[in-house]
Amino acid sequence: MKGNFNRVTEGRKRISQYAWEIFKQEFLEKENLILGDSLSTIPQINQKTLFPLYPETDIPESETLEIPSLKIRNAPQNRIGIVICRFGEETSGGAEFLARRLAEELVPDWQVDILTTCALDYNSWKSVYPAGITQTSQGYRIIRFDQKEKNIQQLSDAWFKAFAPEHSPEDEIEWVQQMGPLSPDLFHYLQGKQEDYSLFLFIGYLWATSPLGMGPVAHKSILLPAAHHEPAIELGIYHKLLNSPQALIYLTPDEKMMVNQLLGNSRLDSEIIPLGLQTELAGNEESFRAKTGIHDPYLLYLGRVDAGKGCLELIHTFQEYKKRYPGPLKLVLAGELFMDIPPAEDVISLGFVDETVKGGALAAARILINPSSLESLSLVLLESWLCEVPVLVNGLSPVMKAQCLRSQGGLWYRNSRELMAGIKLLMEEDSLREELGESGKQYALSQDYCWDYLMVKFNLLVQRVIDNSQQENQGNVLLEYLKPAE
Secondary structure (H helix, E strand, C coil): CHHHHHHHHHHHHHHHHHHHHHHHHHHHHHCCCCCCCCCCCCCCCCHHHHCCCCCCCCCCCCCCCCCCCCCCCCCCCEEEEEECCCCCCCCCCHHHHHHHHHHHHHCCCEEEEEEEECECCCCCCCECCCCEEEECCCCCEEEEECCCCCCHHHHHHHHHHHCCCCCCHHHHHHHHHHHCCCCHHHHHHHHHCHHHCCEEEEECCCCCCCCCCCHHHHHHEEEECCCCCCHHHHCHHHHHHCCCCCEEEECCHHHHHHHHHHHCCCCCEEEECCCCCCCCCCCCHHHHHHHHCCCCCEEEEECCECHHHCHHHHHHHHHHHHHHCCCCCEEEEECCECCCCCCCCCEEEEECCCHHHHHHHHHHCCEEEECCCCCCCCHHHHHHHHCCCCEEEECCCHHHHHHHHHHCCEEEECCHHHHHHHHHHHHHCHHHHHHHHHHHHHHHCCHHHCHHHHHHHHHHHHHHHHHHHHHCCCCCHHHHHHHHHC
């Protein structure tokens, strides 16, 4: 990996240099100057101030668990409830995919229920599925509960109150209720049926299903927050939530460090358990190109197509890139649409794709780009590395930047010019692109992402939670916080 570390460092230097050249060209065009005119008259503008080469800080190391055999599975035969805001085959969100894969891995040792709502679209929370029980062919049950639809005006009003400098716990609770999904039936089920379950696993800290549902069952709960540093996590209700469960599961060392520092919950039991990988993805390049008719080289974005994920900025920057560097290169977007795609030449939106199309899209891509600044674990980076495809990520996400540093499988950018520079560099430097892809694959195939290894860690944590679950609700700070709203 040492040689590749030098390649990553060199790649970052080249991105900074390319971005500086793009900035100079933009300035010259704006000021009607000609190439070669001096920029020295511009106060405090130079490459070091605009595109600095910051020294890389230390990143937390992945934890290693010594185990006698990767085949050990010591969880009791009992029932676990996985609580998540939405669930369905049509969803491409990371949390929903994680819940599905975890349920499939748990089935040999557990009776598993997915406890969720009837909705799919978090922008509206409109019901898509009927309430009730569905038995899946994979062996787990899905139990759906009705929820209230979202009222955008009421949500907006509640947001202004909850995020005002001076606000009350009731203001925060009202905002969480308006954000949703608000499902009284689900919350009553959790409280009334808690003795039927050995354990509850709440996935996602933000949506209402966790802060409003965990209170009565916190003594037998694990929270997988999938957290990133955003304004909401500093609200009091989430401080109480992240200090309430018996244990937490973090997806990366970086997420754990951030949550511990922000919320002071390092005393709670926890494990770092990322999503395990299937070592071979479905689909291939030939079938993908034949099915979609895409034969030109392309950049790939894979996931929820949403302005909040940076997709709009990605499209606009790609358009600017094509103006500067014309050619056949395309941008392919593959995932659920949560925004209108602006008219853009050479931008192809595939919508939601199945696993076979997804695998083929990754295999055929030149570069995978993830423009999101808010990630707790980017599964698509790992899947891209399985296909030996390097990644270019938003450097404002500490988690993805750390993934690139640990794997030596990708580069990062901090603004639109650096994004264009990164695309230019990786499209021109075949050897760099190949070396990053090879290093990424070695990392993705490591023990850290092996399901058998991860399930040993999960079962050991579960056993500790079950052993401590008799403590009931004494000192449950979340229930105390919610009392004013009752």
